[in-house]
Amino acid sequence: MDLYNDYLLSSFGQVTDTGLSGLSEGAVSHDKITRMLSQHE
Secondary structure (H helix, E strand, O other), rough: HHHHHHHHHHHHOOHHHHHHHHHHHOOOOOOHHHHHHHHHH
């Protein structure tokens, strides 16, 4: 979740799960990010 927060704070344009996955060089898949966000309360 910290990585996602940092991504949101440092981005100037549209943010996407795919964009974050690309930024992490594929270390975190966009599917994993989507699941994490849908389960986070």
